[in-house]
Amino acid sequence: MxxxxxxxxxxxxxxxxxxxxxxxxxxxxxxxxxxxxxxxxxxxxxxxxxxxxxxxxxxxxxxxxxxxxxxxxxxxxxxxxxAEGLSLDSRKSSPRSSRGGGAQIRVSAWASSLQRSIWPPIHKERPRPFQPGLADEREFPHDEWSRCLRRAARNAPLRRDRPINHPPLQEALLRHLVVHRGIKAVANQILFVPTAQAGLTLVANALLEPGDHAWVESPGYGGANVAFQAAGAIVSGIPLDSQGMAISSHKETPRLIFVTPSHQYPTGRLMPIGRRLELLRFAETAGACIIEDDYDGEFHYEARPVAALQGLAPSPRVFYLGTFSKATYADIRIGYVVVPEALIDIFELAQRQMGILTSITIQDALAEFIGAGAYLGHIRRMTRLYRGRRDRMLQALATETGNRLAVETPAGGMQLRPAKPSTWFSARANRQVNPAPIATSITE
The missing domain is CATH 1.10.10.10 (Winged helix-like DNA-binding domain superfamily/Winged helix DNA-binding domain)
Structure with missing residues (x-):
């Protein structure tokens, strides 16, 4: 040798x-x-x-x-x-390694189920026409946003105290949410997370124990199903009726309930006040908490937006979830959760330990963007734009399809959907049913 x-x-x-x-x-x-x-x-x-x-x-x-x-x-x-025991070549000790390039790594049942659970599907290429949930970034005031970013970057070295949730953004966003969404909270109840999905993950891990029951809308947003299953919950898809989640259709008592009352995804239906109060009374009796996902509640085309469920709650059981990416554009990856005041400390601790954090510089830029009125001005302009696109799309569909296709006119939001019969909804209350991918964006 x-x-x-x-x-x-x-x-x-x-x-x-x-x-x-x-x-x-x-x-x-x-x-x-x-x-x-x-x-x-x-x-x-x-x-x-x-x-x-x-x-x-x-x-x-x-x-x-x-x-x-x-x-x-x-x-x-x-x-x-x-020296002994340093070889990384396992072929001599593993007869299976010669087949398939080595031993396969087993993933969890939750990870294996992801491809079946995610809705809407993830598209890795350029956004497709009529893909729901994407704001029109061409209409965003990029110059104003760039100025806010530059000033925030220059201010970064001056910030000695660095809380993970930037107080100026908490205060600016709270003023907006109180006036325009009817939220009842104090500023430090707002936690900033990278995405609304990260907010779901934070709430699920902080509230759910393995074996707890969680309710989601069926059909509904598959990301809630994923977050709750990852926390070990038993997830039940609760059918919808004309007013939203049919609470009386299921017998098991949930620990956590996920709803989109202002603009149900994907049907676009608005949960009326009677059903909202029924849901709040049920949660109070059952000792359950509610996640209210107001993913595109900023865009309402008929009169004023309906106030958030969180502002109606008689006791602090509602977690209000929102995101900036729908109202601005997709690259502003910041969501937020309004948590009950009694849980601020434990949720901030969980947020820190789970690493669900966002850039303070981006938070600082958003605080200026909102405080200067640019955020509200953009929302008002986009509301007019999206409403016009909705109306033109409805007219075009009616012209091209006649009575062959019925389309529900959404009161708000960023997509519309052809009307479907009651077979949309699950015949089995414990099965999450996702609709066929025919939701149509009005942002293009």
């Missing part, structure tokens, strides 16, 4: 790497790949230098580095010896 070792090394004398680095890396690779066996003696530094035409210092430095890393052992008066 002493004679073979030089032939296993290929040093480039005019390359970018030093000869010492090349020799060290190549010897290390031969050991980890099993080509130099554990217990095998290597040439001395003098012999190795002579066989490779190197200085003895180069060979000595390489061997000493490998000894410091634990790849070889050195003893006075003896040649270096390859």
């Amino acid at each position: 002493d004679d073979l070792l030089p032939g296993m090394l290929h040093l480039v004398r005019d390359g970018g790497e030093t000869l010492t680095r090349q020799l060290t890396d190549q010897l290390r690779g031969l050991i980890t790949k099993g080509r130099l066996a554990p217990g095998q003696r290597l040439p001395s530094s003098r012999e190795l230098a002579q066989s490779l035409g190197l200085s003895r210092n180069t060979a000595s430095f390489a061997i000493e580095q490998l000894a410091a890393e634990g790849y070889v052992t050195l003893s006075a008066g003896r040649r270096p010896v390859v």
Whole structure:
């Protein structure tokens, strides 16, 4: 082997790497790949230098580095010896490794179920025409947003105290939510998360124990199903009727209920006040909490937007979930959760420990964007734009399809959907049913 070792090394004398680095890396690779066996003696530094035409210092430095890393052992008066148990080649010990490129890694049942659970589907290419849920980024005031970002970036070194939820943004957003969504809260109840899905994950992990029951709308947003299952909950899809989630259709008592009352996804239906109060009374009696996802509640085309469920609650059981990406554009990846005041400390601790954090610089820019009135101005302009697109799309569908296609006129939101018969809804209350992908965006 002493004679073979030089032939296993290929040093480039005019390359970018030093000869010492090349020799060290190549010897290390031969050991980890099993080509130099554990217990095998290597040439001395003098012999190795002579066989490779190197200085003895180069060979000595390489061997000493490998000894410091634990790849070889050195003893006075003896040649270096390859240490035991360092080969990364498992083919000799695993008969299955020759088939399929090595042993397969088993994933959890939850991970395996993701492809069946996600709705809407994830498109990795450029956004497709009529893809629901995407704001029209062409209409966003990018110049004003850029100025806010630049000022926030310049202010970053001046911020000594760095809470994970930026107080100026909490205060600016609260003023907006109180006036325009009817929220009842104080500023530090607002936690900022990377996405609304991250907010779902935070609430699910903080509230649910394995085996708890959670309710979701059926049909509904598949991301809620994913978050609750990941927390170990037993998820039940509750059918909808003309007023929203049919609460009386299921017998098991839930720990957590997910609803989209302002603009149900994907039907676009509005939950009327009677059903909202019924849901709140049920949650109070059952000791359940509610996640109210107001994903596009900013856009309401008939009169004023309906006030949020959270503002009606007689006791703090409602978690209000929102996102900026629908009202602005997709690259502003910040969502928020309004949590009950008694849970602020524990939720901030859970948020920090789970790493569900967002850039303070982006939060600072958003605080200025909202405080200067640019956010509200953009929403009002986009409401007029989306309403016009909705009306033109409805007219075009009626012209092209006649009475062959009935379309429900949405009172708000960013998509519309052809009317479907009652077979939309699950015949089994414990089964989450997602509709066929025919929801249509009005943002293009």
